[in-house]
Amino acid sequence: RDEVLIEYIEHFQERVKEIHMNGVNHYWGGFMEHQPVHMNNVIDYQTVFEKLREVNYQGPVILEIQGNDLEQMLIHCQQAKEMVIGIWNKTRKLRTRWNRA
Secondary structure, three states: OHHHHHHHHHHOOOOOOOEEEOEEEEEOOEEEEEEOHHHOOOOOHHHHHHHHHHOOOOOOEEEOOOOOOHHHHHHHHHHHHHHHHHHHOOOOOOOOOOOOO
16 A cells, blocks of 8 residues: 555665565456566555655665576666656656656
């Protein structure tokens, strides 16, 4: 639940030292984690990174994805980086939680 995550960030803002990020895909009653961010349909990254910016988070963001194709994984990492920078700099607004645009 997004509101719980936002409350957590707000409550523990002084104690959050690093963020681990990955796409989470909800499907057929289960969840698949460590997916590319564009496959995410669970976490509202727009709201999460706006809140982190609001509380002046200054730590690292660690992207965790899995796969066998290193070249493709690097592309996914670059896409995630561009998304986070865009949200942080207020130059990108996600249309939906599972959309990079």
